[in-house]
Amino acid sequence: MDRHAELEERTRYEAAEVESRVFAAWRDNNVFTADPSAPGEPYCIALPPPNVTGSLHMGHALNGAVQDLLIRWRRMQGRNVLWQTGTDHAGIATQMVVERELAKEGKTRHDLGREAFVERVWKWKQSTGSTIIEQYKRLGASMDYSRERFTMDDQYALAVQDVFVELHRRGYIYRDNYLVNWSVPLATAISDLEVEHKDVDDVLYEVAYAVEGGGEIIIATVRPVTILADVAIAVHPNDPRYASLVGKQAIVPIVGRRVPIITDERVEIDFGTGALKITPGHDPLDFEIGKDHGLETLSAIGLDGKLGELVPEWAGLSADEGHLRAVERLQEEGALRQEIPYRHSVGFCQRSGARIEPLVSLQWFCRMDELAKPAIDVVKSREVRFHPERMEKIYLDWMEQIRPWCVSRQLWWGHRLPVWFAPDGSFVVQVEQPEGEGWEQSTDVLDTWFSSALWPYATLGWPEATPELAKWYPGNVLVTGRDIINLWVARMIMTGIAFADGLPFTDVYINSTIQAADGRRMSKSLGTGVDPLDLIDQYGADATRYGLIKMCSTQDVRFAEGMIDEGRGLANKLWNASRLVLLNSDPDAAPAPNGLESADRWILDRLAATIESVTTDYEDFQFSAATKTLYSFIWNEFCDWYLEAIKARLYGDDAGSKRAASETALFVIERTLGLLHPICPFVTEELWSFLPNRTGLLALSDFPTTAGIPRDAEAARTVGAIIEAVTGLRRLRQDAELSPRAPLVATISGDATALRAEAALLAALGTVELVDAAATGPAVPLPAGSATLHIQGDGLAGKLRGRLAKRRDEALAEVKKTEGKLANAKFVDRAPPEIVAEERDRAARFARDAAELEAQLAALDAG
């Protein structure tokens, strides 16, 4: 079947059929494959690597749609683009997935042992780890699939170890016994950023400690079980209530330990009783105070989450059970004075959901202050820009008070620390195993975010000086979510500056968070998730991309399926508009800005304005605005007005006029396909293949510019007047209950030059014939008060009486409002003269319209 006949048959855009075929064409033509030796200014975006455990959710789809928009647009602009793709090993998440799998077989990872377990995880990764990357293809993502990387690739792992060793050499990384966030179920430390704070209803227990030499001191705690590990009581130095007790010894209930009463300015006088029990083993503030006062650190609860030997008969109890026992014992001892309901914020493990147990353990830390300094500067100086700008506050607030980062994890899946222990317990930090016998590598692995921090350059081969690194580093844009600004974005900037000698990107676009339609978080477990692949099946990838981009501006949004549907409508509209033009053009007609008639010049003028607007929107990261501009240009200006205006010419016998219409329409379509391609790549690529004189793929064609497109303000005004006239006529027909296509005869009063010159266009769109006769019929006021159409026809006016009166009243209301303004001396004095002139003009215009309508009504009354 030839293409013309094929197009004739395909009366609607069938996304599913087109998408696989078009995607294959892109792949077969290596559209996505980046070549560092190719010409063109480099442009690089690194995909935020999804977890290997992930499957494409709405956030990924939006994130991918935005990146693909940028990548396709820049590619069309002739840049040498690389969209780097790959996945993250996601230490905790992946280990949990495989452990769950093992649990189904009735096993734990300990049954396998570390080596076998890690092997099992690798196997799992090989079989399902690229699922999500495959899903990105459905979306049309033009990432370079041939360069897919994984954060545990050999080369990548080497980069990670190099960075660790170098950070240690520079003195940033150190090992310390410190109070960390401990996740009991995961049996590992986690970083501050992996802790989620939630409000919890607890009880504040006030507990009396006897003081040696008489008296007592009452403290407040929400965790009585930690009393077992108390080593002091602290009060504020200026607190008169306790001045006489300072320096004495208090007796810790339950365990009977003698502890000093000390002073410290960090104690809040106003909170609780003003006396604070010091438990360095279980509280961050206490840990600090204990360190400064040289106090011992005791632990009531161990790394297994169970009670230790401080109370031998309680050893092995869970922390919760310990809590109950402690309360019970305090009551027995008469030490429990009050139980106060207390709502406060408590930390939870982001991954396991368990309440964080602050515990002391030997961990590896990275001092961040010196790394942060230059990274703060580049944001303050706008070398790195956030979009929207306010997001940089999240970054700066955190960076300016940054604390050491606990980078070690007690997991099995991840990058083992390049730390080697000798049998005597001493260690060296280096990549290779040291010479000699008995060296054991650290069993700890690194925080997943440690390796992610190197993503923009480790994926390009760093530390080797690869052509890729030379070409695409520093990179350009990062597109990601707000939740990982500090977790990831900040760390990429810091390590990029410190190691890769440059910024990983200059612009950070923070995409919206999409909530479920009811405003809740979109999540699988809540059942509020919407699967983007289902949307692609139902509406098509273009529609899904369009809808996501449209619904997301600079704030979080509720998912609105209607916007996806709008995208489907637009794709179909464009499809059929193109069919109309392609099926009704001469075989040798080719796209050209043939501005023969006003309508042609008008649509070219509108096209140029649209190109400017969309290009600016893309440049300014205003993607939602671009969808709106494109929609109204395609649907309203091109289809509703231009195509309707030229239909008669396309079907008619005037060869010159027909040719101009075809060429202009083809030209507009050609450029519009280019403009829309970054948002809707499939339908535009498919239509491109039907255009005459096309060369190659749209994805590799030039992005439209306004060069060679004539602007024509005169045509814009003329066609604007025609549109107003036609709209007025349609309204009048409806008001008079005439058939939509009932032919009308009309005369014009006022300045009718433009309308007379375009009588054919007016006739074609408005089914109206202009005649020279006295102006008598119902009035259709035209813009700017320049002219009025009068419709001839017996009995017409009578039917219109109500509507005419209504429109007259509307006009009068405007006159009144505007004249009121003008009567205000202050307004006339103080408002800018051009505003005042505008108002005067307005008043005159509406007064004229009202008068015309009034005259009609008067004539009716007279007749």
Place this chain on the structure above:
RNA sequence: GGGCGGUUAGCUCAGCUGGUUAGAGCACCUGCUUUACACGCAGGGGGUCGCCGGUUCGAAUCCGGCACCGCCCACCA
């Protein structure tokens, strides 16, 4: 506890540095088998722009306060 964002038509959202009759899509009503599209065409109804003050000739837009909603940060036990 600190900070940020939101509150505009029944629903989901646009409205930039204050100035035409506050817009769009969907939904709703009316009329159209017009040879690109019924995933269509035309017309219409619907909003005192969360509340209270202030600045200004003029406020959806700027400022202050309040009320809800959402998010981020945070070592007051």
